[in-house]
Amino acid sequence: MGYRPQLLEGDVGLRRRIRRLAAAALLLLASAPGFAAGSPPPRPVEDFYLYRPVSAIHFTDTRGEVHQLSDAWKQRPLLVALVFARCAEICPPFLRSFAEAVRTVGGAGREYDVVVLSFDPRDTASDMAAVAARHGLAGVPGWTFGVTSAAEAGSLARSVGFWIRWDAERELYDHPAMLAAVDRGRVVRLLVGATVPPRRLREVVWELRRDLVSTYPLPSEKVLFRCFGYDPRTGSLTLEWGLLLLLAPGMFTVVCAAWIFRGGRRADLRHDFDPKAVR
Amino acid sequence: MAASDAVPVSPATARESDAEARLWRRLTVAWMLIVFALFLVLLLLGLAMRLSQANLLQKLTPEYFYAILTLHGLGMVGTWFVGAMAGVSYQLTRFARPSLGVARFALLGTLLGVVLLIAATLVGRFGTGWYFLHPLPFYSAGVWPQWAVGAFFAGLGVLGVTWTVWTLDLLRALARRYSLGGALAWPTLRGRSGPETPPFVLVTTASLLSGLASFAAAVIVLVLYLAEWLGTDVKNDPLLMKNLIFFFGHGLVNVTMYLGVALVYDLLPPLTGKTLKTNRLVAAAWNLAIGLVLVVYFHHLYMDFIQPRALQYIGQIGSYLISIPAAVISIFTVLYLVYRSPVRWNLTSLFLYFGVMGWAIGGVQAVIDSTIAANFRFHNTLWVPSHFHTYYLLGVVMMILAFASHLGREATGVPDRPGLARLTATLFLLGGYGLVVMFAFGGAHSVPRRYSIYPQELAQGALYARVSLLFITVLVVGILLYLWDTARNCWKAMSA
Numbered sequence: 001m002g003y004r005p006q007l008l009e010g011d012v013g014l015r016r017r018i019r020r021l022a023a024a025a026l027l028l029l030a031s032a033p034g035f036a037a038g039s040p041p042p043r044p045v046e047d048f049y050l051y052r053p054v055s056a057i058h059f060t061d062t063r064g065e066v067h068q069l070s071d072a073w074k075q076r077p078l079l080v081a082l083v084f085a086r087c088a089e090i091c092p093p094f095l096r097s098f099a100e101a102v103r104t105v106g107g108a109g110r111e112y113d114v115v116v117l118s119f120d121p122r123d124t125a126s127d128m129a130a131v132a133a134r135h136g137l138a139g140v141p142g143w144t145f146g147v148t149s150a151a152e153a154g155s156l157a158r159s160v161g162f163w164i165r166w167d168a169e170r171e172l173y174d175h176p177a178m179l180a181a182v183d184r185g186r187v188v189r190l191l192v193g194a195t196v197p198p199r200r201l202r203e204v205v206w207e208l209r210r211d212l213v214s215t216y217p218l219p220s221e222k223v224l225f226r227c228f229g230y231d232p233r234t235g236s237l238t239l240e241w242g243l244l245l246l247l248a249p250g251m252f253t254v255v256c257a258a259w260i261f262r263g264g265r266r267a268d269l270r271h272d273f274d275p276k277a278v279r
Numbered sequence: 280m281a282a283s284d285a286v287p288v289s290p291a292t293a294r295e296s297d298a299e300a301r302l303w304r305r306l307t308v309a310w311m312l313i314v315f316a317l318f319l320v321l322l323l324l325g326l327a328m329r330l331s332q333a334n335l336l337q338k339l340t341p342e343y344f345y346a347i348l349t350l351h352g353l354g355m356v357g358t359w360f361v362g363a364m365a366g367v368s369y370q371l372t373r374f375a376r377p378s379l380g381v382a383r384f385a386l387l388g389t390l391l392g393v394v395l396l397i398a399a400t401l402v403g404r405f406g407t408g409w410y411f412l413h414p415l416p417f418y419s420a421g422v423w424p425q426w427a428v429g430a431f432f433a434g435l436g437v438l439g440v441t442w443t444v445w446t447l448d449l450l451r452a453l454a455r456r457y458s459l460g461g462a463l464a465w466p467t468l469r470g471r472s473g474p475e476t477p478p479f480v481l482v483t484t485a486s487l488l489s490g491l492a493s494f495a496a497a498v499i500v501l502v503l504y505l506a507e508w509l510g511t512d513v514k515n516d517p518l519l520m521k522n523l524i525f526f527f528g529h530g531l532v533n534v535t536m537y538l539g540v541a542l543v544y545d546l547l548p549p550l551t552g553k554t555l556k557t558n559r560l561v562a563a564a565w566n567l568a569i570g571l572v573l574v575v576y577f578h579h580l581y582m583d584f585i586q587p588r589a590l591q592y593i594g595q596i597g598s599y600l601i602s603i604p605a606a607v608i609s610i611f612t613v614l615y616l617v618y619r620s621p622v623r624w625n626l627t628s629l630f631l632y633f634g635v636m637g638w639a640i641g642g643v644q645a646v647i648d649s650t651i652a653a654n655f656r657f658h659n660t661l662w663v664p665s666h667f668h669t670y671y672l673l674g675v676v677m678m679i680l681a682f683a684s685h686l687g688r689e690a691t692g693v694p695d696r697p698g699l700a701r702l703t704a705t706l707f708l709l710g711g712y713g714l715v716v717m718f719a720f721g722g723a724h725s726v727p728r729r730y731s732i733y734p735q736e737l738a739q740g741a742l743y744a745r746v747s748l749l750f751i752t753v754l755v756v757g758i759l760l761y762l763w764d765t766a767r768n769c770w771k772a773m774s775a
Contacts, residue, residue, distance in 0.1 A: 031362050054527075094495070140454075141718055172568070189393045189491070196419060212396075213585060213745055214584075214585055216517075216585050217583070218514070218516060218517075219414060219514040219515070219517070220512070220513075220514035222513055222514055223513075223514050223515065223516050224503065224506065224511050224514070224515060225503075225515070225516060225519055226516045226518075226519060227516070227518060227519050228518075228523065228585075228587060242516060242519045245499055245523065246519075246521065246522055246523070248491040248495060248499060249491075249493070249495035249496040249573070250492055252491065252492065252495040253489075253491045253492040253495065255493055256447070256450075256457070257450070257459055257488055257491075260447065260451055260454045261450075261453075261454045261457075261458055261459035262451045262454075
């Protein structure tokens with residue numbers, strides 16, 4: 001499994017480049033049911049999967065019980081992650097970061113559930129139980145680990161923009177680190193990257209609660225003026241210096257009017273207009 | 280507006296001499312002829328877009344459609360703004376003394392700006408729409424070259440500077456005659472006796488002050504765009520840019536309409552045999568309008584979820600309130616003026632009267648669209664062009680055409696032709712209302728605006744476009760009849 005550079009917040013330039021490759025990515029995903037070897041596919045692009053239906057696959061949890069993903073999302077919104085138990089590279093740090101972010105944000109088991117599935121057909125339920133235990137997540141409310149068939153894993157992966165490629169040389173799967181937020185069977189958000197920042201996860205949870213997330217991507221971190229700032233911890237807006245620019249036209253008008261009309265008071269008193277007095 | 284049945288008394292003339300009066304008239308007539316020419320060209324561009332949407336002009340590629348859309352929108356707003364300013368400047372010479380030199384500078388600056396905009400759009404295919412929302416000008420997808428971006432912003436810059444200077448000069452002229460309070464009828468507002476503020480002066484002052492704010496917003500936008508376009512690391516916040524752009528754009532349209540109303544207040548009373556005076560209600564309403572123009576543009580950002588909710592509410596409340604001074608008072612004033620009056624129904628009075636009524640109808644549509652719950656349905660549908668064509672084409676455009684007709688007759692002494700006037704007004708109104716009703720039907724059926732060609736799923740959009748072509752034909756005949764009468768008079772006045 002190869003490491004994929006994390007998509008940093010605010011790295012819109014990178015996002016833009018990714019979007020330019022989006023058409024190619026879609027073609028690649030559409031034509032790669034077996035995830036054939038070749039150049040690595042680009043990272044999943046959220047824009048192309050938003051509000052798309054998620055494949056309602058069956059999976060077996062660590063207690064051996066069979067579930068359907070659609071039954072799970074009928075209960076609560078889901079955060080879905082695809083990993084594999086033998087992964088020695090990106091999966092462990094991703095799961096560690098994911099678990100930490102969930103602990104920080106809270107709400108698992110009440111506002112949403114987390115489903116971590118293996119896409120490796122070699123993995124068993126006990127393998128995934130071991131993964132859960134390794135990260136201190138065994139029996140934690142709201143967390144479910146499980147396995148599914150290769151075909152169903154592929155179906156789920158395609159529906160959320162995840163890709164899997166077998167690296168024969170290293171005998172590992174190459175894949176991105178990603179979690180999908182699913183509400184009523186549709187993709188609501190994709191978070192891509194080995195690290196799951198709590199502030200990003202908090203926004204995802206707000207979206208799953210259908211609360212307004214008052215933020216949007218900026219073209220650069222070097223934005224000259226903003227009207228409103230955004231506090232990712234509380235989700236509240238604060239006034240910024242750019243707001244002065246919205247007030248400036250009004251202030252300019254007041255100043256101009258005061259300057260132009262200075263000393264015009266006396267002329268008012270005349271009822272008849274004398275053109276010679278004008279100039 | 281209080282009205283009395285007294286015979287109107289002309290204000291003392293401010294014109295220094297007959298020679299200066301002739302110069303003003305020639306300049307204003309030149310403005311009107313330029314406005315007519317631009318109107319015809321921009322009208323044909325509008326026709327081309329409707330033909331494309333009706334699937335009858337398939338040679339019009341989408342990139343040209345959007346370039347034309349940009350020029351049509353910006354051009355029509357700009358053309359009628361300068362038409363209104365020219366008309367108001369001319370009428371203002373009866374009360375104050377604007378600078379003839381600045382007026383000439385405004386003409387030349389406007390022509391230069393128009394040339395740059397035409398080059399950017401028709402040659403360079405710059406097609407962001409008039410609103411040039413950030414960061415679209417920088418992402419042409421290979422459609423328009425960099426020079427087109429430069430020409431577009433240079434054109435806007437030239438127009439912005441020119442019109443700001445023009446506005447400042449008219450305010451300067453008013454300031455020689457009135458104090459700020461006097462021009463805005465503050466003594467009347469406070470119930471004090473004192474020198475009277477003519478309604479024309481009150482509305483003109485309020486409009487010009489609002490215009491200054493709009494131009495200041497435009498200057499800020501252009502500077503921010505320039506900083507980014509010059510390749511600095513600095514980027515702009517799209518939300519801030521959108522706020523500023525609609526501050527400017529909405530304000531400019533508002534000001535144009537108010538200037539048109541100022542012309543109505545000045546031209547209609549003599550044709551009805553009544554005079555108008557500013558009372559406390561009118562003074563309050565127009566003073567309120569100055570402040571409201573600064574905030575009503577928020578209704579353009581309802582779909583921007585990031586905009587704080589308080590501003591959205593201000594946008595809706597402001598939009599409701601601004602209809603009081605602008606529409607309600609003016610409508611009742613005009614109805615009072617014509618009620619049981621020996622109105623001389625010529626081209627001027629017909630166009631002034633129906634212009635105010637068209638403004639009212641378009642205003643009602645606009646108030647509906649400014650209601651957040653309704654905007655949720657109507658946003659970016661053909662409802663929007665329906666309402667702005669109603670209050671523009673059938674509102675302020677008619678008011679300015681009325682002024683031009685008045686000017687042509689005043690300059691040449693050609694008598695009224697009531698029959699021709701009625702026929703012209705009938706065709707104009709029939710064609711115009713047919714055009715906007717087709718837009719409204721499209722909006723009611725959720726047909727989106729700004730589509731160059733309607734896909735199969737929106738086939739009714741093409742149907743409405745085809746039907747509207749019939750009405751556009753009638754409208755064009757009405758306009759040609761108008762021009763045959765008025766443009767000839769203006770031409771004669773130029774060569775006199």
